[in-house]
Each structure stands twice: as structure tokens, then as C-alpha cells.
Amino acid sequence: MNFESEMWQLIFPLSINVIMSIGAYFFTINIIPRLKDLFIKANLYGIDMSKRNNLKVPEALGVVTGCIFLITMFLFIPVPFTDYIFKNEHFPHNEFVEFLAALLSICCMLLLGFADDVLDLRWRHKLLLPTIATLPLLMVYYVNFNSTLIMVPKPLRFWLGYSVDLWIFYYVYMGMLAVFCTNAINILAGINGLEVGQSLIIAISIVIFNIVELSGDLWKAHRFSLYFIFPYIATSLALLKYNWYPSKVFVGDTFCYLSGMTFAVVGIIGHFSKTTLLFFIPQIINFLYSVPQLFHFVPCPRHRLPKYNKDTDQLEASVTVFKYSELNPLGKFSMWIFRTVKIVQWQSSDEDTVICNNLTLINFLLINIGPTKEPKLTLILMLIQVFCSCLAFVIRYPFASIFYDI
Helix, strand or coil: CCHHHHHHHHHHHHHHHHHHHHHHHHHHHHHHHHHHHHHHHCCCEEECCCCCCCCEEECCCHHHHHHHHHHHHHHHCCHHHHHHHHCCCCCCHHHHHHHHHHHHHHHHHHHHHHHHHHHCCCHHHHHHHHHHHCHHHHHHHHHHCCCCEEECCHHHHHHHCCEEECCHHHHHHHHHHHHHHHHHHHHCCCCCCHHHHHHHHHHHHHHHHHHHHCCCCCHHHHHHHHHHHHHHHHHHHHHHHHHCCCCCCCCHHHHHHHHHHHHHHHHHHCCCHHHHHHCCHHHHHHHHHHHHHHCCCCCCCCCCCCEEECCCCEEECCEEEEEHHHCCHHHHHHHHHHHHCCCCCEEECCCCEEEEECCCHHHHHHHHHCCECHHHHHHHHHHHHHHHHHHHHHHHHHHHHHHCCC
């Protein structure tokens, strides 16, 4: 295949994709206000606990942007393959199946996310559902690639060789990536604009990475990733307009599941699943910080949102109260570590009662910077996300070149 043909296969579908994404943005901007009342009538609404008023805010609007995203991708399906059809060339069935499997996984996750918003599923179901939704994608990866080799860092090659075959454990890792991506965004949430804001920064980071890598041998895989990310960014930007402070809509778990599965899909099929994980540094930190409560080593209230102070109109760190003597050994050990490195606000009394901040990155920021206005807190968290994305690029390129032959 000559250079002109490759450039046409790159530029034409991406141009159409961008145009369709712009159309999806304006359609989403106009459709969300018209559907808000329908969600409230269906009892899909919540009360913003960080506001003085008690207005009903429609919830699970992520299903709207998710549907528009999927419709855009469905309409886009023929575009990447028109050149093969009109020129009567050999049709790339493997690429076509990848495309459909990716859409199937995202569609399944959108459905399961909306079911979670409506039925309020338990945490064990939230861990199981992404695993099931990613199975079509893993099967396509197995049929088309089945590459489970990883490069070994230079200092370890004397003992392990140039590469190691992880066999089935690589598929376990990719399945766990989907579980982590979908739930990590959901855990770092609770204030206006944060879920959409962090997801957009991750998506833009993936776009930058893909554009940089388009000049490499795997340009088709990175082109595939861009097909999905551009419409996702467009619909999410429209959602952010209504979810930003003061929020007129809530995105729900549906959006978090949709976002996580989209990132997992492009990472797996685009062959940069490890790099995708680098863009989740704040979510990884938040997860590790939350482990004692997530696994109930320490009592975990239903909501760990920051506490709203009506008098000052500011957010403060929320707390949990428990008996220290009732903690299991893992709970006591984890809290000893946290207290030793001084990353918790800890108050105890002679009656064995402990008051501790809820273990989220949001509350950790609040115990360090003090009470803060909600939009300012969201901006700080988004700046942290931007900084971590820059750090991810440093790790991926100059730092990785020290340990790998890239």
C-alpha cells in the first residue's frame, strides 16, 4: 500500500469523525434541557447535598450522552471501510469485528450503568458487571492478536530475558483494567463537574498520546482509538455544561461506567492498556487511600461526600465515627500506617471513640487546604488531573526510554 493511500485512510475517516462529533455536541447541548423533566417525572432525580436549596436535580443523564455517543458511532461504522468497498479491495474483517466488539462492550456497560442508577446495585455487582461487559472485547483480542508478551525492563533482562509471556494473566489484567476504569471514576466523585471533568482530561490525554503515536507502526490501532474518543469528548463537553457548578443535572453511575469502558476499550484494542492506566494516577491514589473503607476494614458510610456548611457556603471534610477496639487487625494496621504518615485527621477520646475523615482524595484535600467553595475544589482536583497526565507522559517517554528500547 502506497503512502497516499495510507494518508487517505487516516485523514478521511478522522475528518468525518470530527465533523460528526461536532454535530453530536450541538445535538447533546439541545436535547439535555428537553429531557430533564422526563427524568424527574420518572423519579430519577436527586437533591444536591452541597446546596442551600432542596431542588430536584435530574439524575443519570449520562444515559443521554451515552446514547448519542453510540448513535454517532453506529452512523460512523461504514466510514472507515468505504475505501475497501468502493475499490473492491480485500475487506478487513478483523478490524470490522474489533469495531463491533468495542461498541458491544460499551453498549453493555451503558445498559448496566443505567440499571445501577435505577436499581442501586450492590458493590459486588459493580465489580462483576464490567468483567462481563468486557468479555466480547477480550475474545476479539484473543482471535485477532493473542499477544500476551511484555517487554522486560533492562535491569531485569539478565534474569528474565528480553520478554515474558504472561499467558492468561494478561487477559486477567485487561479484565481488571475494565473493572478499575469503570469504578475508579465513580469513587472519585461527589461534587459538581468532577466526574465529567476528570474523564475529559483523561480523554484529551489519550487523544494527545494517539496523535503522537500515529507516526509509528501501530498507527491503525491509534486511529481506531481516535474514532471513539472524539465523539466521547464532544458529548461529554456538552454534559459538562449542565453538570458544572451549580449543577442542573447529575451524570449518575451510567456516565462513569460509560467513560471507564470507553477508556478500557481504546486501551485494549489500541494496544496501550498500560499507558491508559498511567492517565489514572489520581484515581489510583484515591483508590489506595480508600481501600480501608472500600473493603470495610474501617466503617464506611453510604455517602462519603464532603460536608456542606450552610453558614459559610463551603465544603468541609466529612467524617466517620467508630470504636477503635472494634476494628479488625487489618483496619488497625491500615489506620496505624495512615496516622504514621499523617494523611488522616484523627481524633480519639478516652471512651475509645474515634472521629476520622472519610478516606477519599476530596476529603484529604479539604483537611489540608481547609473549607473550600465547591467550584474551586473541583478546579483544584482537575488541575491535579492535568498535572498527573503530564507526569504520565514523562513516565511514558523520557523515563521509559531509560528502561526500555524505545
